[in-house]
Amino acid sequence: MKTKSVLTAALAFMSMSTFAQNTDGRIPAKGFAVFEANGHFQPYDFSRHAVGDNDIRIEILYAGICHSDLHHVFADWGAEEYPMVPGHEIAGRVVAVGKNVTRFKVGDYAGIGCIIGSCRHCDACEHDLEQYCEEGAVMTYHGIDRFNGDEHTQGGYSDTYVVAEDFAIKIPADAEIEKVAPLLCAGITSYSPIMQAGVKKGDKVGVAGFGGLGHMGVQYAVSLGAEVTVFDITDDKREDALRMGAVRYVNVNNPDELKGLDKQFDFILSTIPAKYEPVMYMKILKLDGQFGIVGLPAFRNMPSLSVADLVFQGHRKVFGSQIGGIKETQEMLDYSVAHDIYPEVEIIKADGAEIDKAYRNVLDGKVKFRYVIDMKTMK
Ligand code: NDP
Ligand code: ZN
Secondary structure (H helix, E strand, O other), X not given: OHHHXXXXXXXXXXXXXXXXXXXXXXXXXXXXXXXXXXXOEEEEEEEEOOOOOOXXXXXXXXXXXXXXHHHHHOOOOOOOOOOEOOOOOEEEEEEXXXXXXXXXXXXXXXXXXXXXXXXXXXXXXXXXXXXXXXXXXXXXXXXXXXXXXXXXXXXXXXXXXXXXXHHOEEEOOOOOHHHOHHHHOHHHHHHHHHHHOOOOOOOEEEEEOOOHHHHHHHHHHHHOOOEEEEEEOOOOOHHHHHHOOOOEEEEOOOHHHHOOOOOOEEEEEEOOOOOOOHHHHHHOEEEEEEEEEOOOOOHHHXXXXXHHHHHHOOOOEEEEOOOOOHHHHHXXXXXXXXXXXOOOEEEEEOOHHXXXXXXXXXXXXXXXXXXXXXXXXXX
């Protein structure tokens, strides 16, 4: 009797798991994960939820390495869960579509940025600002996907992703696909505050931090007709800034180069990922100038602006900005492709040691300007 019930239970369990596999149809995925906060990537097998009626599945072609990935990997912004597959700059090709999908068909290019879900009905979502969803946006990785069984999300350093079509970005067929992935975070994060500030022809714009985000910000501001000054901490990228259309490059470690800039700027974008003095940038804004902040250093190195700084540099506005909503991300992507604005990328193989090395180089300021992993080379 006892043997029989054990057997029955075992058979019931087996058929349940077979049933679960057949109907829930989880999709095997492989990528590169860190298993602790050490920046050491290793191959990692996991799975993604099945393609639902409103979902698309993409084969990931390219994944950008954003400085935010480093902040997450090294737990700069608080505790993280591991294993973690980072990557929120994703460009790929659609390989499957759910039955209700209308915007994509198999074979199209599609992109995924930092968010893959939101409530869709709060004030933020209704204003196309899903990144500020009042119930919490679902992050592409290091997130919990409450719309798909509380799945722990894993990012783009992998071979495939399943996403609701409403959170996927259309990539035109004639886009330079190997350069598109960084637009999905570096692109939109610099584009959005430039648009929020209303930058226009003839404006004097500063871009502080000339890396992945900064070099996109320079290109957008130049394309709008602004006169752009770049601020960074070495001389290494001076020629690059001028080549991209900046009129001036300031190495902030050389105080002489800051002379004559007081009260000159209509808008300054800070993409700085490390400790700095924000008030220095407030002082070089004109009256009614705006200071947009997107760079988010580790919590232990967080810069601050005091109330006194705000009052003494009064009649100037400071605002922060997180990526952009899905509608604006699509607008940015279409604008970028139409104006031939792309990141400068260094393409690396999908290999743990290569990704480790890229991380070291980002930390050491040796990247020009964005690493992109060619996920097709994954063995
Ligand atoms: P990168 O590392 O590519 O670029 C940062 C640049 O800033 C580098 O050129 C770096 O120089 C320079 N820099 C460092 N310190 C200073 C300083 N004190 N003054 C001026 N320049 C400095 O990073 P990303 O562009 O990928 O990301 C930048 C920041 O933006 C990160 O903190 C990231 O997390 C954040 N981010 C925020 C988002 C948002 O939604 N708000 C979205 C995406 C990113 P060097 O290379 O020599 O070190
Ligand atoms: Zn990013």
